[in-house]
Amino acid sequence: MNKDYLIEVDGLKKYFPIQDGLFGQQTGQLRAVDGVSFKIRKGSIFGLVGESGSGKTTVGRTLLGLYEKTAGSVKFRGEELSSLKPKQLKALRPKIQLVFQDPYSSLNPRMRVGDAIGEAMLEHKLCSVAELRSKVIEVMKICGLSEQHYNRFPHEFSGGQRQRIGIARALILNPDFIIADEPISALDVSIQAQIINLFSDLRDDHGVTFLFISHDLGVVEHLCDDVAVMYLGQIVETADRDSLFRQPLHPYTQALLAAVPTLDPDSGPVAMAQGEIPDPSKPPTGCRFNTRCPLATERCRREVPILREVDGGGDVAGHRVACHLV
The missing domain is CATH 3.40.50.300 (P-loop containing nucleotide triphosphate hydrolases)
Structure with a gap:
């Protein structure tokens, strides 16, 4: 247990069953949360x-x-909540x-x-x-x-x-x-x-x-x-506030920040996310953002990116990003 952290979440998943038909058979799963990990100081x-x-x-x-x-670990003060009586x-x-x-x-x-x-x-x-x-x-x-x-x-x-x-x-x-x-x-x-x-x-x-x-x-x-x-059920980028807003790395984070209204008359057009968020019961293969990302490559459509710490210092120190392009 790291005493600096009050909450530690590791690989948290929550799937909801999708039921259909006359007798309500389960026909699929809605992957609302699919492998989320973070720690709160x-x-x-x-x-x-x-x-x-x-x-x-x-x-x-x-x-x-x-x-x-559905799966994963949630710890409060280092103690797994699901193990408590x-x-x-x-x-x-x-x-x-x-x-x-x-x-x-x-x-x-x-x-x-x-x-x-x-x-x-x-x-x-x-x-x-x-x-x-x-x-x-x-x-x-x-x-x-x-x-x-x-x-x-x-x-x-x-x-x-x-x-x-x-x-x-x-x-x-x-x-x-x-x-x-x-x-x-x-x-x-x-x-x-x-x-x-x-x-x-x-x-x-x-x-x-x-x-x-x-x-x-x-x-x-x-x-x-x-x-x-x-x-779409996964964390794509995490960092301290100043680092994330100063230098967003994931295209989705950049799209969210681009959508924030600004009063700057000199601000030019910026790349935005395309289309609508996909159905969480049928998420895209590879990177889940690839269907809306203007920078997506064939690798993005094929391989699932892992949330990892970015090499380098300065503005990106402490950044963790799930993106093949970073």
Whole structure:
């Protein structure tokens, strides 16, 4: 075990069965996550980016145990999660939390906000009923909510406030690791900035480690320490934030960055990914990006590239890329 890493993922796979016919026979598999490996340093924010359908959310839910993995290893503090007994796993649950993309759908509309935030504390017996209100108010203030919000219902809040409620509900359990699944995609830009700053404060002041799942590269560049780029169930490039944004190496990463809007009037046209993301139940042979890559060669169509560290220093130091062209 490397004590610098809180989360270690190795060869993670999650396949969903495809059923068809009158009796629902399995006719194939949807390879949502197909051999993903990465490590997350303690006290850092690790960004996982890619298009819709790339498998980002499935990675997060499989890490949390909401989906049962097909294969691979997920270690938390060096301990394999799948080897834990139910009682051990329940004791670990407060340390790994999830912030959902849609804050309203994750809240019970009939439950007052203070009760929604504090119910997990009582479930895990982390405090008494007498202590609960003060602890809930304390974490609400950390998340930018006030005491007067305690007895209100979810429909009485704005989208940004509801997302803060979701974060408070995760934070009250004093987690070491939070999976934030597209937590700001449904919010206004001004509210997005507030949530981003809140995540930064939680990392800096409370030492919380994040897996930040997003398709917004502008947010990822501002917030994250390390970044992995995912395409069709596999990671194609990973590096620290500054290196990746300064010198992207994989054609898919370059295409994603090219799609980010810019105010520079002198910026010229850049190569973009062609076509649509393929069906994950029938991925292309060779490099999975070869059907959309303008630089693809015959080798790209024939051989599967391995995620490997790039030789050289400077801007590419620490880069790992799965591409025959690099």
